[in-house]
Amino acid sequence: MALTHTQQVLEAFKRCERPLLVVGAGSGPDGYATAIGLALVFEKLGKKPEIVAHDGVLPKNLSFLPGGRLVKPRLEKLRRFRIDLDTTKTAIEEISYHRTDASLGIELAPVSGFWEPHDVKTSASSYRFDLIVTVAAADLDACGAPYRENPDFFYRVPVVNLDHASANERYGAVNHVDLTACAVAEAAAELVVQMDAGLMDSDVATAFLAGMVAKTKSFKGPTVTPKTLEAAARLLTLGARRDEIVGSLYRTRSVATLRLWGRALARLKAADGKKLVWTLIGRQDFLHAGADEEDLPDVIEELIASCPEARVAAVLYESRDQSVRAVVRSDTTEQRHRFTDKTIVQAEGELVSALEQKHS
DSSP states (O other): OOOOHHHHHHHHHHHOSSEEEEEOTTOHHHHHHHHHHHHHHHHHTTOOOEEEETTOSOOGGGTTSTTGGGEESSOOOOOOEEEEEOOSSSOEEEEEEEEOSSOEEEEEEESSSOOOGGGEEEEEOOOSOSEEEEESOSSGGGGOHHHHTOHHHHHHSOEEEEEOOTTOOOOSSEEEEOTTOSSHHHHHHHHHHHHOGGGOOHHHHHHHHHHHHHHHTTTOSTTOOHHHHHHHHHHHHTTOOHHHHHIIIIIOOOHHHHHHHHHHHHTOEEETTTTEEEEEEOHHHHHHHTOOGGGHHHHHHHHHHHOTTOSEEEEEEEOTTSOEEEEEEESSOEEEEEESSOOHHHHHHHHHHHHHHHHO
C-alpha cells in the first residue's frame, strides 16, 4: 500500500543520517525558528542535522532557542577530494607536503621501487548530507547562495520542500505546502504532530511557537485563523514557553539597538498615505550606536510597530562590505536586496520607486 504524504516525510526523516536544513532567503524569524524546531526533531531521531541560511547568522532575538548553535551562514565542506594510491607493489615510507596560496604539493617516498601514474586515482567523495529540507523557499533560487554555489547538490540529494506560500513551485521529491497555515512554523508543527506526537517536546514546541508569534506579530492581522489559534494552543499544551518567546522577541532591546532605532526613526519617511515607510542607516550610525547588522531585525520590528498603518516597511543600510543593502518587510513576506556601485541615496530612489509601482 502506498505511503501517505505524512508517512513519506517521516520515512525521509528516518532514513537520512545527516540532514541539511536550508532557510529560505527573506523568510525571517519564522524560517529560522522553524528550521531550529525541525533540527531538534532530527536530533530526537538520532540524526546529525545542520542549518544553513543565506541571510546569515541567527538573529539575536532568537538566540534563546535551543538548537541555535546549528545555524551556519554558509555551506562548507560539502564534499572531500580523495586520492587513492595502489601500495601493493611498494609501501610508503614517508609523506610530506608543501602549500602555497595557489597550490598543494604532496610527496611520497617509497620503501623501494616507485609508483607509476596509473597507480594513482582521484575522486570526489559523496556529499556530506543525505537529505535537504528547504524551509520557506518558494523555489530553489530562494535558497540563496547554498543553491547558487552548489546546484548539483540540490539535484542529486533528495529534497523535502516545506512551505505555506501559494507561490511555492513544488520542486521537492516530497512537498509539504500547507496553504491554510499562517506561517511555515505552523505547517511544520502540524506535520510533526501528524508524523509522531512523541517528537514534540517543550523545546521543539517553543521553536515552532516562536516562528508563529514572529510571523503574525503576536497573532494579529488577517492571516490568523481559528486553525492557527488552535495550533498555538496545542503548542502551549505541549510545553511551549510563551513568556520566554514574547520577552525575547518584543520586550528585550539592547541599548545599542535602541540607539540605532533612534537614528533610524530620525530619518523615517513615508509615501502613499503612510502605507509605505522606510529609513536609511549609514555605517556611522552603526558605529555611533555601538550596534551591528545583527541588530537590524529588532530595528525593523520597532519600525513596523511604530507605523501600524504601513503595509510595507523598508530599511536601507550601508553594509560592512561597503555595499548598500535593503530589508523590505510586508505582512506576508520579507525580501532582501543588494545594490552594487550605488550610494545609499541612489539605492533609496530605485527601491522606493519599485515599491510604489508594485504596491500601488
